[in-house]
Amino acid sequence: MYKPLSQFLVILFLFIGTIGCNKQKNKIFYDSFSTNISLLGETMKTDSVMLRYPFRVRHQDSLAVIMDLHHPEYFYHAFTYPHFRPLFSFGKRGQAPNEILSAENFRLINGRMWGLDANKHLITNISMQDMCHPENAKETQxxxxIIRALDFTLYDDSCFIIPDYSGKYRFHVIDKNGNIRSSHGKIPTFKRKNENIALAQAWRSFIDYNPNNQTLAMVTQLGEVLEIYNLKDSTHIVKIGPHGEPEFNESGDMAIPSGIMGFSDIQVTDKYIYTVFHGRSFKEIAQQQQPIIDGGQYIYIFSLKGEPLYKYTLDHYIYGIDVNEKTREIYALDVNSNQPIVNFKLKH
Known part of the structure; x- marks a missing residue:
């Protein structure tokens, strides 16, 4: 039957639009990495310091710091780098002034240490030479x-980037006084329409920023989603792996995880984006037999454009990493071991 030209054009435009959407989705989703590598780690001896749940590790020059979430007295422990000989512990746990209620993350930049205390709703900074004297720390309320900040990174020396947990945005830029200077992005979900606190909780992300290439990257704690923001040209890249978006059940304003444990750390270098990936379902984790294994067995490496390049399968289960591309090695934290610091030599 003859159809008017206008109707034919509408159908043609819809067809072209569908092809365009499919091409866009094909760019977003990935299912494999270019190279798969098995990697054995070397355990570092730290007998004089008992780390309970080491979560983050970073170094600058000859000093390394490990953040321990469950240590009964201190959140932070200083070591020599790269040999990891213990120096001192600091960041006393407590409610008093100059003590820490909850350590979420920390950064070592330009001779200073910056730390986030979510319960006290503040960021502190102190000279790395003065870390045993918390009374000299400067605080930014x-x-x-800002709804309970769970991660942060420095941006342009005097500002911070903090993920948003209201569901309205993806992250905030915070000025040196702690005020919101600007808010950016949306949660890139294909499955949920309600932008609320529960969705933001499920999309909790770990972040890192590299000022040399102005790249901000985020990975989800649940599911398998990587986001890359180039803060120079305002481009935004989303990459979703085989495990898909974070899965959860909504109960009031709470998100109850129901899918997999995803990423647990991220580092943006001048060349690549390094991430720690778990990939185990909560059902599998709950049904484990003794001894319980915690952490991720994979390091995923992406290009700065989000292309999946290298998948490392490790002989340890880890949480935090510190990447040194100059020496081509990664120091990682194995919370299952009494000797949790592990060195991996890169092979790519």
Missing amino acids: LDKE
């Missing part, structure tokens, strides 16, 4: 509109 965060804007009351």
Whole structure:
């Protein structure tokens, strides 16, 4: 039957639009890595310091710091780098002034250490030479509109980037006084329409920023989603792996995880984006027999454009990493061991 030209054009445009959407989705989703490598680690001896749940590790020059979430007295422990000989512990746990209620993350930049205390709703910074004297730390109280900050990174020396947990945005830029200077992005979900606190909780992400290439990258704690923001040209890249978006059940304003444990750390270098990936379902984790294994067995490496390049399968289960591309090695934290610091030599 003859159809008017206008109707034919509408159908043609819809067809072209569908092809365009499919091409866009094909760019977003990935299912494999270019290279798969098995990697054996070397355990570092740290007998004089009992780390309970080491979560983050970073170094600058000859000093390394490990953040321990469950240590009964201190959140932070200083070591020599790269030999990891213990020096001292600091960041006393407690409610008093100059003590820490909850350590979420920390950064070592330009001779200073910056730390985030979510319960006290503030960021502190102190000279790395003065870390045993918390009374000399400077505090930045965060804007009351920020919902419980769970990660942060420095941006342009005097500002911070903090993920948003209201569901309205993806992250905030915070000025040196702790006030929201600007808010950016949306949660890139294909499955949920309601942008609320529960969705933001499920999409909790770990972040890192590299000022040399102005790249901000985020990975989800649940599911398998990587986001890359180039803060120079405002481009945004989303990459979703085989495990898909974070899965959860909504109960009021709470997100109850129901899918997999995803990423647990990320580092943006001048060349690549390094991530720690778990990939185990909560059902599998709950049904484990003794001894319980915690952490991720994979290091995923992406290009700065989000292309999946290298998948390392490790002989340890880890949480935090510190990448040194100059020496081509990664120091990682194995929470299952009494000797949790592991050295891996890169092979790519």
